[in-house]
Amino acid sequence: MIKYVPEMTSVVLEEIPGRLTLAVEISNCQGNCKGCHSPFLKKDIGEELTPAVVSRLVKENFGVNCFLLLGEGNDRTALLSLARCLRLEFPEMELALYSGREEVEEELHEAFDYVKTGPYREECGPLNHETTNQRLYHHGEDITHRFWHKKDC
Numbered sequence: 001m002i003k004y005v006p007e008m009t010s011v012v013l014e015e016i017p018g019r020l021t022l023a024v025e026i027s028n029c030q031g032n033c034k035g036c037h038s039p040f041l042k043k044d045i046g047e048e049l050t051p052a053v054v055s056r057l058v059k060e061n062f063g064v065n066c067f068l069l070l071g072e073g074n075d076r077t078a079l080l081s082l083a084r085c086l087r088l089e090f091p092e093m094e095l096a097l098y099s100g101r102e103e104v105e106e107e108l109h110e111a112f113d114y115v116k117t118g119p120y121r122e123e124c125g126p127l128n129h130e131t132t133n134q135r136l137y138h139h140g141e142d143i144t145h146r147f148w149h150k151k152d153c
């Protein structure tokens, strides 16, 4: 089961270049980033993120063209199943996944249009710092450089 924190759902412009993105925070994070910005996301909190829930969220936020999961959770089978369902229901919408791991398996690159990798490291900075250890991929292509003209946000 994949769970999200309903009250943290938001529409964002900065996370995925050129996309109006509906972002949900996923709990049960398996990461262990030093200086984690959201330690509560390591707990088993929130509600199940089902295709029906995503469908409702997308309809409530008309105009979004990307759906972003901020975190992988702890159930790979459910994560891939959710991605497959969303592809079928919203073929025009892109799917994005923020992982806190250094690398992710090919099946995740195939299931999501955008994949962000890399744990949070304060000394390296976020995606819009050229020193960042994190990477954003679009269909396997590293597009991290597209953030580097931006100022801190």
Ligand code: SF4
Pocket (backbone or CB within 6 Å): 029, 030, 031, 032, 033, 035, 036, 037, 038, 039, 041, 042, 099, 100, 119, 120
């Ligand atoms: S990926 Fe890292 S920073 Fe994000 S919630 Fe998990 S441990 Fe915290």
